[in-house]
Amino acid sequence: MSSKQEKGWKELSIAAVSPKSSTGFLTGDWKTYMPVHDLEKCVSCLTCVMLCPEGAVRWRPDLGKIEFDFTFCKGCGICANECPTKSLTMKMPADQKEE
Amino acid sequence: MTTTTQDWKFTAKDVALKPDLFLSGHRACAGCGPATVLRMIMKATRGPTIVTQATGCMEIVGSIYPYTSWGLPWLHTAFENAAANASGIEAAIKAMRKKGKIKQEHIDVIAIAGDGGTYDIGLQALSGAIERGHDFLFVLYDNEGYMNTGIQRSGGTPTGASTTTTPAGTAIPGKLEKKKPITEIIMAHELEYVATATPYYWKDMLTKVRKGLEVEGPAFLHIFAPCPRGWRTDPSKTMAYSKLSVETCVFPIWEATNGKRALSTPSKMYSLAPEKKKPVTDYLKDQGRFRHLFKPENKHIIDQIQQVTDERWQKLLKQCEQA
Amino acid sequence: MAQQQGKPEKFLAFNGDEAVAFAAKQSDVDVVAAYPITPQTIIVEKFSEYVANGEVQTEFVCTESEHSAISASLSASTTGARTFTASASAGLALMHEILFVTSGSRAPVVMAVANRALSSPINIHGDHSDSMAERDSGWLHIYVENAQEAYDSIIQAFKIAEDPDVSLPIIVGLDGFTISHTLENVNILPDEVVKQFVGERVLPMVMNHEGKTVPFKLDPDNPMTMGPNVSSTYYFEFKRQQEEAMKNALKKIQEVNANYAKLSGRSYGDGLVDTYKLDDAEIAVVVVGSTAGTLKVLIDELRNEGIKAGLLRLRTFRPFPAEQLQNALKHLKALAVMDKSMSFGGLGGPVFAEVRNALFDLKQHPLIINYIFGLGGRDSNPLGLRKVFENLQQVAKSGQIEDIVHYLGLKE
Numbered sequence: 001m002s003s004k005q006e007k008g009w010k011e012l013s014i015a016a017v018s019p020k021s022s023t024g025f026l027t028g029d030w031k032t033y034m035p036v037h038d039l040e041k042c043v044s045c046l047t048c049v050m051l052c053p054e055g056a057v058r059w060r061p062d063l064g065k066i067e068f069d070f071t072f073c074k075g076c077g078i079c080a081n082e083c084p085t086k087s088l089t090m091k092m093p094a095d096q097k098e099e
Numbered sequence: 100m101t102t103t104t105q106d107w108k109f110t111a112k113d114v115a116l117k118p119d120l121f122l123s124g125h126r127a128c129a130g131c132g133p134a135t136v137l138r139m140i141m142k143a144t145r146g147p148t149i150v151t152q153a154t155g156c157m158e159i160v161g162s163i164y165p166y167t168s169w170g171l172p173w174l175h176t177a178f179e180n181a182a183a184n185a186s187g188i189e190a191a192i193k194a195m196r197k198k199g200k201i202k203q204e205h206i207d208v209i210a211i212a213g214d215g216g217t218y219d220i221g222l223q224a225l226s227g228a229i230e231r232g233h234d235f236l237f238v239l240y241d242n243e244g245y246m247n248t249g250i251q252r253s254g255g256t257p258t259g260a261s262t263t264t265t266p267a268g269t270a271i272p273g274k275l276e277k278k279k280p281i282t283e284i285i286m287a288h289e290l291e292y293v294a295t296a297t298p299y300y301w302k303d304m305l306t307k308v309r310k311g312l313e314v315e316g317p318a319f320l321h322i323f324a325p326c327p328r329g330w331r332t333d334p335s336k337t338m339a340y341s342k343l344s345v346e347t348c349v350f351p352i353w354e355a356t357n358g359k360r361a362l363s364t365p366s367k368m369y370s371l372a373p374e375k376k377k378p379v380t381d382y383l384k385d386q387g388r389f390r391h392l393f394k395p396e397n398k399h400i401i402d403q404i405q406q407v408t409d410e411r412w413q414k415l416l417k418q419c420e421q422a
Numbered sequence: 423m424a425q426q427q428g429k430p431e432k433f434l435a436f437n438g439d440e441a442v443a444f445a446a447k448q449s450d451v452d453v454v455a456a457y458p459i460t461p462q463t464i465i466v467e468k469f470s471e472y473v474a475n476g477e478v479q480t481e482f483v484c485t486e487s488e489h490s491a492i493s494a495s496l497s498a499s500t501t502g503a504r505t506f507t508a509s510a511s512a513g514l515a516l517m518h519e520i521l522f523v524t525s526g527s528r529a530p531v532v533m534a535v536a537n538r539a540l541s542s543p544i545n546i547h548g549d550h551s552d553s554m555a556e557r558d559s560g561w562l563h564i565y566v567e568n569a570q571e572a573y574d575s576i577i578q579a580f581k582i583a584e585d586p587d588v589s590l591p592i593i594v595g596l597d598g599f600t601i602s603h604t605l606e607n608v609n610i611l612p613d614e615v616v617k618q619f620v621g622e623r624v625l626p627m628v629m630n631h632e633g634k635t636v637p638f639k640l641d642p643d644n645p646m647t648m649g650p651n652v653s654s655t656y657y658f659e660f661k662r663q664q665e666e667a668m669k670n671a672l673k674k675i676q677e678v679n680a681n682y683a684k685l686s687g688r689s690y691g692d693g694l695v696d697t698y699k700l701d702d703a704e705i706a707v708v709v710v711g712s713t714a715g716t717l718k719v720l721i722d723e724l725r726n727e728g729i730k731a732g733l734l735r736l737r738t739f740r741p742f743p744a745e746q747l748q749n750a751l752k753h754l755k756a757l758a759v760m761d762k763s764m765s766f767g768g769l770g771g772p773v774f775a776e777v778r779n780a781l782f783d784l785k786q787h788p789l790i791i792n793y794i795f796g797l798g799g800r801d802s803n804p805l806g807l808r809k810v811f812e813n814l815q816q817v818a819k820s821g822q823i824e825d826i827v828h829y830l831g832l833k834e
Binding site for chain 3: 146147148149151158159162163164165166167169170171172173174175176177179180182183184185186187188190191192193194195197198200201203206223224226227228230231
Binding site: 016018019020021022023024025026027030031045046047049050051052053054055056058059061069072074075076077078080081082090 | 111112114115116119121122123124125126127128129130131132134135138139161162163164165166167168170298299301327333334335336337338339
């Protein structure tokens with residue numbers, strides 16, 4: 001994040017007005033487990049979209065399904081815990097490869 | 100331009116498509132209840148909105164310079180003055196509108212504070228701002244402790260909870276005092292709209308945010324927001340605790356318009372079918388902060404928690420009947 | 423006194439507080455957020471009358487504490503409103519935390535402080551303990567000599583604080599009771615002249631998180647995040663910016679003083695320091711506030727007696743006009759700096775410490791002593807003040823300082 005390009009005091013906007021959106025700060029590498037989605041079980045109720053603290057589950061009406069943004073997902077598992085049809089399971093990325 | 104709750108039904112698909120105003124990339128812990136609260140309540144905003152926030156976890160995680168998670172104008176100044184800041188913003192909008200310096204027909208003002216910034220250090224400023232009748236919505240996200248500074252007790256911490264300033268010791272088993280009935284204190288100010296909510300019932304919560312914004316004058320929304328770090332609970336269970344708090348009547352959800360109280364649907368069920376109400380132990384048993392209560396010598400505290408929960412629930416039922 | 427071309431001068435009988443309220447009204451403030459405290463109360467009372475009688479379009483927020491008064495002032499200012507507040511003593515002390523937040527947030531709030539002693543013991547009378555305790559809070563500080571200057575300085579304060587290169591809050595200090603409650607004939611400017619002089623608020627430009635360069639305010643059309651959490655990576659840089667704004671204010675105060683003189687015929691030295699019979703003086707006094715008036719009377723007497731006495735009134739305390747002080751005081755043999763507050767355990771009062779610091783760089787500087795006086799409203803009359811000059815004569819003659827710090831008018 002920090003680099004030689006860090007701005008000096010003369011270049012920064014006054015009063016520490018934030019110059020960047022946190023959508024440029026990726027929190028996806030915090031996770032240990034990640035949700036794995038079973039499309040066949042999903043009924044698109046969007047409970048996971050509503051309850052995700054990260055805004056990392058999105059509804060794609062164009063595709064007619066939900067989509068995970070793993071660049072932000074912290075792997076908390078709320079989505080899997082709350083999914084009424086058990087379409088989501090939390091797995092270690094390695095487990096997933098084995099399957 | 101002011102829309103009413105009837106105009107928008109808050110269906111999951113509507114809400115999902117509304118762009119986030121509390122943005123991804125914030126630094127809240129995994130499974131943070133307040134993070135879901137902030138992300139979701141911002142979806143209930145109805146137009147130009149300014150947010151001011153008290154110091155606390157959610158203030159920090161959303162504004163770590165040079166990044167911000169706020170997609171709308173946002174101001175933080177200190178811990179105890181969120182309501183005073185809202186007063187100033189509202190007064191500025193009013194004055195500048197009178198003088199033609201603001202083109203927007205209306206700008207909503209939302210103040211957000213945690214339980215520390217509401218129950219404790221922020222109570223005076225909040226009481227003053229409500230008494231003066233400023234047009235703003237105050238949102239209390241209650242995670243029952245000073246989590247930002249490392250899980251200390253607040254006026255909102257419940258009986259029995261072990262915090263770093265009420266540790267479960269050999270002589271004193273966690274916090275001995277009751278949770279301050281903050282919403283009753285606010286109700287005594289006779290404001291138009293007061294409600295409680297919790298994020299598992301997101302639709303109920305969003306509707307209440309919108310109602311609070313529609314009120315001309317102060318409105319207060321108390322949102323129960325589980326904190327896995329401070330409660331020592333599994334991050335995946337955050338919303339399960341949000342739900343359990345209602346199922347056990349530890350945190351009933353209701354709303355009061357002009358002093359008339361009514362239980363909200365999820366809580367109403369337990370008034371109609373009291374046998375469905377779960378015991379508080381269901382809520383307490385897997386929370387690390389209450390673990391010590393399950394030792395035989397502390398059983399009386401669990402009994403006390405059940406008793407206070409029942410008393411407060413019965414009192415609330417009467418208050419709702421009177422309406 | 424020169425006035426607006428063709429317009430007759432107008433005088434109104436005002437005490438200092440009333441003069442302040444009237445100036446704030448004429449400056450077309452958008453928001454006033456305040457809480458009553460003696461000896462400032464008349465300001466909020468008078469302003470409330472303007473509101474009650476529909477003479478202003480200002481939103482008056484009568485808060486439940488000074489802490490909320492300054493918090494609401496700060497947020498109103500960051501929303502783009504011209505904002506005014508007033509306080510004193512314990513009230514200012516209660517604001518302490520938010521004073522730093524206000525300057526750090528670069529909110530140009532104008533605050534009148536009717537200077538009063540701090541508890542304990544409780545005392546409602548005038549001294550400078552309250553605002554001197556806030557000297558490092560990042561606010562500009564101007565101290566006035568009388569009600570006329572209080573009126574003029576409030577008008578100037580908006581112009582100075584709101585300048586985009588400054589964008590800092592400002593305290594205008596007027597001595598409690600001596601100025602705040604003493605009736606004077608105040609020469610006022612017409613409403614439209616003041617309104618034009620102060621002008622519309624001009625906002626500094628900043629870059630928001632959308633990458634847009636936009637005016638610095640809470641604006642739904644151009645969202646920005648104000649008051650974020652800044653770690654050691656950047657905090658220092660924003661403090662350095664505040665110091666630069668202070669430097670810019672040094673120029674701006676002089677410029678506004680000069681422009682206001684063109685309009686009103688009144689100026690206060692160069693806006694930073696105001697001198698009286700100082701050029702050819704051998705001994706002199708540096709003072710802040712209303713005591714300057716008394717000292718002028720005394721200096722006239724001393725001059726008649728053949729004593730070359732002079733005066734420098736420090737009008738602007740923050741930013742501290744070190745260079746101006748060096749130039750004005752370098753020729754003196756002996757100098758007394760008078761403090762109406764104490765810096766307990768320090769070497770002399772705060773004004774003394776700063777003035778002596780400023781003169782240290784001179785190749786040859788006067789011998790400098792300190793007088794603490796007037797605490798809790800203790801009267802300072804020409805007879806008592808004469809002792810200061812007697813001591814200065816002694817110091818000048820002997821070239822020796824026996825005691826650096828003196829207490830004037832103290833019961834021994």
